[in-house]
Amino acid sequence: MKSSSKAAKTKATKGKTTRASSKAKAGKKATRRKKAAPAVDSKQVGAPAVQPARPTMQVEPARPLAPTEDAPTVQKSDEAPAEGGDSLDFDLLEPAEAATAAQVDPDLEKRIGRRRTMLKLHQGLGFAMAAGLVGTTVVGQLQFNDSFRGGGDDRNLLGLHRGLAIGTSALFASVGLLGLLAPEPFEKEFQWDTITVHKMFMALATVGMVAQIVLGIMATDRFGRLSETDLATAHQISGYVTLGAVSAGVFTLFF
Known part of the structure; x- marks a missing residue:
C-alpha cells in the first residue's frame, strides 16, 4: 500500500x-x-492600404504611314507652286482657237447676221405660203366642181381662186429666193441630212408650182372648148402634187 x-x-x-x-x-x-x-504608427491607423505600383507598359509612338501612289500630295505653304501645275487659271479654248476668236472678221460677222435674218424670214414666210397654198387648193377644187361636175358653172369662185394663186405664188418665190440667196459664211461639204431632203421636196414643189400656173392660164384661155377639161384636170393634179411636196418639205425640216 x-x-x-x-x-x-x-x-x-x-x-x-x-x-x-x-x-x-x-x-x-x-x-x-x-x-x-x-x-x-498611430497616424497610419485607419489610412487606406496603398497598393504597390504596377509596372507600366512602354508604348511605341505611332509611325507615319508611307504615302501611297493614289494619295493626293499636299504642297507645303513655304514651297513655291509648280509652274502651270496647280494654277486655277485655265482657258476653255486651245491657243490657236483663242487667237482665232480674238481676231474676228467683221465681214464674217455681217454674213452670219445676214444669213440668220434671211433664214428667219424664210421660215416665217414659208408657213404663210403653206397656209395660202392650202386655201388656194381648196377654192380651186370647189371651182373645178362647179365648172366640170354639174355645179352650175357660174365661175363665182374663179376670181378668189386666181387671187389666192397669185398671192401664194409670190410668197413661194420669196421663200425660195430667201433660202437660195442666204450667204454661206462657212464651207460645207455635201451630206444627206434633213436640209438636203427639204431642198429636194421644195425643188419638186417649184416644178409643180410652175406647171400649175401655166396649166391654169391655158385652161382659162380655152374656156368653152373640149381641151378645157383636160387642161383643168392637169392643173388640179399639179396643184395637189405641189401641196404634197410643200407639206413634206415642212414636215422633214420642223418635225
Missing part, C-alpha cells in the same frame, strides 16, 4: 512538472510573437 501511494505521488509530481514546463514554453512563444510584431 505504501508503495502504491508513493507511485501515485510520483505520477502527480511528474504531471505538475510537465504542465508547468508546457506553460513556460507557451509563455516563451507568446513573448517571441509579441517581439516579432512591428510597431504601428
Whole structure:
C-alpha cells in the first residue's frame, strides 16, 4: 500500500512538472510573437492600404504611314507652286482657237447676221405660203366642181381662186429666193441630212408650182372648148402634187 501511494505521488509530481514546463514554453512563444510584431504608427491607423505600383507598359509612338501612289500630295505653304501645275487659271479654248476668236472678221460677222435674218424670214414666210397654198387648193377644187361636175358653172369662185394663186405664188418665190440667196459664211461639204431632203421636196414643189400656173392660164384661155377639161384636170393634179411636196418639205425640216 505504501508503495502504491508513493507511485501515485510520483505520477502527480511528474504531471505538475510537465504542465508547468508546457506553460513556460507557451509563455516563451507568446513573448517571441509579441517581439516579432512591428510597431504601428498611430497616424497610419485607419489610412487606406496603398497598393504597390504596377509596372507600366512602354508604348511605341505611332509611325507615319508611307504615302501611297493614289494619295493626293499636299504642297507645303513655304514651297513655291509648280509652274502651270496647280494654277486655277485655265482657258476653255486651245491657243490657236483663242487667237482665232480674238481676231474676228467683221465681214464674217455681217454674213452670219445676214444669213440668220434671211433664214428667219424664210421660215416665217414659208408657213404663210403653206397656209395660202392650202386655201388656194381648196377654192380651186370647189371651182373645178362647179365648172366640170354639174355645179352650175357660174365661175363665182374663179376670181378668189386666181387671187389666192397669185398671192401664194409670190410668197413661194420669196421663200425660195430667201433660202437660195442666204450667204454661206462657212464651207460645207455635201451630206444627206434633213436640209438636203427639204431642198429636194421644195425643188419638186417649184416644178409643180410652175406647171400649175401655166396649166391654169391655158385652161382659162380655152374656156368653152373640149381641151378645157383636160387642161383643168392637169392643173388640179399639179396643184395637189405641189401641196404634197410643200407639206413634206415642212414636215422633214420642223418635225
